[in-house]
Amino acid sequence: MKTPRLSPQTLRVLERFIERPTAWRYGYELSRETGLKSGTLYPILMRLAKFSLLETKWVTTEDGVPPRHTYRLTPSGVELVRATFAIQRSALRARRPAFSGGRA
Amino acid sequence: MIPVEFSRRVAIELLRFAIWIAPHDTHEWGQGMLSELNHVEGNWSALLWSLGGAGVLAKHAIIAAIFPGTQRRTVSTAIALTTRSRLRNNFVRSRPSHRRRSPYANAPADQRPSLVGAGLAPPISAAHYSPPTTHCLSRASPRP
Secondary structure (H helix, E strand, O other): OOOOOOOOHHHHHHHHHOOOOOOOEHHHHHHHHHHOHHHHHHHHHHHHHHOOEEEEEEEOOOOOOEEEEEEEEHHHHHHHHHHHHHHHHHHHHHHHHOOOOOOO | OOOHHHHHHHHHHHHHHHHHOOOOHHHHHHHHHHHHOOOOOOHHHHHHHHHHHHHHHHHHHHHHOOOOOOOOOOHHHHHHHHHHHHHHHHHHOOOOOOOOOOOOOOOOHHOOHHHHHHOOOOOOHHHOOOOOOOOOOOOOOOOO
């Protein structure tokens, strides 16, 4: 399976998604949580959707307010993100010096 | 004095214009950005949100205009491709073998092949035809 380039900003977005993998998230909500501007966030979302890692849905929230575009990771997206973070964690553990956290 | 609502109105119009110029496959994303604009707190924040979104859509519009069949390329790829093709064209044009004169160079303008093919001019006569030269160094007058 082809995967997109995982930049630090993309990882930040994926981190937010993986906190609640089944929840649908709004663009503005993601922007506030990650601190990314719309010009950075939307290309990331578009790229993730292109690689079928993200699914989109229109939801109606209130009467008179236009429907909102929401996003959620697909099962393959969740799998990829978990694998990526697992690799990162193991790499971090391997880099940690053996004597750190040792008892006197 | 600029009214408070002015910046939000500008933000909406800017994003609408960006959606209008954007390629079809990005319309849904543009509409998503526009719908989020209703929930952005603060008029100036809304304008910044709109500027960012419009920039993304404009980028896609430019790429679609340059590469009509490949709307998914990124700007960096587009720049790389343009530079590469420019370099190649300059190199090819600078080679002498590619600076050939047209075999119809001596023919009158109304007897050039494009007009002949369209049936607008009589076929070229043998008197006006000159065989293709190998490179551009051929001169109008022969060397002494």
